Amino acid sequence: MTLASDTAPRHDWRLDEIQALFALPFNDLLFRAQQVHRAHFDANAVQVATLLSIKTGACPEDCKYCPQSGHYNTGLGKEKLLEVERVVEQAAAAKAAGASRFCMGAAWRSPRERDLDVVLEMVKRVKALGLETCMTLGMLDGEQADRLAAAGLDYYNHNLDTSPEYYGEIITTRGYAERLETLGSVRQAGMKICSGGILGMGEAPSDRAGLLQQLARLDPHPESVPINMLVKVPGTPLADVDDLDPIDFVRAIAVARILLPKSHVRLSAGREQMSESTQALAFLAGANSIFHGDTLLTTENPAVARDRALFDKLGLHPEQPLYYDASAARTAEPA
Ligand code: SAM
Numbered sequence: 649m650t651l652a653s654d655t656a657p658r659h660d661w662r663l664d665e666i667q668a669l670f671a672l673p674f675n676d677l678l679f680r681a682q683q684v685h686r687a688h689f690d691a692n693a694v695q696v697a698t699l700l701s702i703k704t705g706a707c708p709e710d711c712k713y714c715p716q717s718g719h720y721n722t723g724l725g726k727e728k729l730l731e732v733e734r735v736v737e738q739a740a741a742a743k744a745a746g747a748s749r750f751c752m753g754a755a756w757r758s759p760r761e762r763d764l765d766v767v768l769e770m771v772k773r774v775k776a777l778g779l780e781t782c783m784t785l786g787m788l789d790g791e792q793a794d795r796l797a798a799a800g801l802d803y804y805n806h807n808l809d810t811s812p813e814y815y816g817e818i819i820t821t822r823g824y825a826e827r828l829e830t831l832g833s834v835r836q837a838g839m840k841i842c843s844g845g846i847l848g849m850g851e852a853p854s855d856r857a858g859l860l861q862q863l864a865r866l867d868p869h870p871e872s873v874p875i876n877m878l879v880k881v882p883g884t885p886l887a888d889v890d891d892l893d894p895i896d897f898v899r900a901i902a903v904a905r906i907l908l909p910k911s912h913v914r915l916s917a918g919r920e921q922m923s924e925s926t927q928a929l930a931f932l933a934g935a936n937s938i939f940h941g942d943t944l945l946t947t948e949n950p951a952v953a954r955d956r957a958l959f960d961k962l963g964l965h966p967e968q969p970l971y972y973d974a975s976a977a978r979t980a981e982p983a
């Protein structure tokens with residue numbers, strides 16, 4: 649039996665403790681994760697966020713997973729920063745489709761001064777629609793973080809991506825310590841943190857444990873934790889890496905739920921390539937957030953209609969039920 653004290657946030661998880669969770673029989677692990685999940689959340693509610701790439705391609709960083717890195721030829725052109733009006737239109741459409749949060753991403757190492765002014769305007773306008781705002785623009789210094797916070801930005805996404813040990817295999821142009829510094833600036837500015845990583849990049853099981861240990865060390869924990877399954881994009885160095893077993897992916901979600909009891913754990917990139925059964929197991933393991941909309945930043949996400957059908961099938965409902973009320977729909981059905 650899990651005591652309530654077992655679900656209080658901890659920041660001192662040891663690697664061997666985390667590895668012991670990964671080694672539990674699958675049913676025991678999912679049972680523990682469900683207990684933690686139900687102590688803090690409505691087990692059938694899923695937060696719905698929509699993504700938009702506001703500046704696509706030709707990024708100077710060399711992240712080996714990323715279709716937007718200028719170091720690899722993935723067929724993506726270099727696009728300019730979108731106009732504010734286009735972003736507001738997309739945000740309004742996302743809201744109408746049921747999103748409660750709008751996440752804007754740019755393929756930058758860090759924002760330039762003249763771009764930041766435009767981005768601040770986007771934050772104000774999207775927030776005025778009544779949506780939560782999130783941005784992911786690369787590294788931020790303290791002043792940039794303060795300006796984004798003052799414009800009303802609710803969340804900043806900046807992923808640790810993998811363990812400190814495996815990180816150098818994946819990215820050479822930006823260090824782990826720099827990522828932690830950006831997260832420090834975001835916290836200092838008073839914004840909420842969205843930080844997670846990618847699984848299925850050829851990492852060892854200990855790297856999955858190491859990533860989650862690093863995320864749990866952040867104090868307070870990140871409010872949002874996106875767990876991405878690598879989307880293998882032709883032209884990137886990771887295009888042909890071996891698939892991660894979906895059961896190992898679900899185990900990682902369950903361990904994330906146990907280590908980060910009050911955080912929203914987002915089943916992020918990779919759902920288009922995932923079976924409904926794997927997604928259902930991920931929700932059972934404690935994932936309670938998704939990206940909704942036909943595209944992520946540059947790659948495909950399940951169609952909106954498919955996600956609605958999956959929610960209905962599983963009896964899930966959006967955390968803020970804007971587009972429909974699944975429970976009402978079910979009770980309205982003939983017996
Ligand atoms: N350029 C900014 C940065 O990296 O800080 C923000 C955008 S970047 C595309 C946001 C995150 O998307 C990355 O940190 C990575 O975790 C995730 N991502 C990028 N390409 C991916 C892929 N092919 N599969 C899964 N996740 C991916």
Ligand code: DTB
Nearest residue numbers: 753784874916917944945946947
């Ligand atoms: C995150 O962790 N996943 C999202 C969001 N944060 C910005 C991005 C996923 C990108 C997948 C590859 C693409 O579509 O370009």
Ligand code: SF4
Nearest residue numbers: 707709711714717755
């Ligand atoms: Fe650039 Fe971000 Fe892609 Fe890395 S993940 S190449 S920083 S867009």
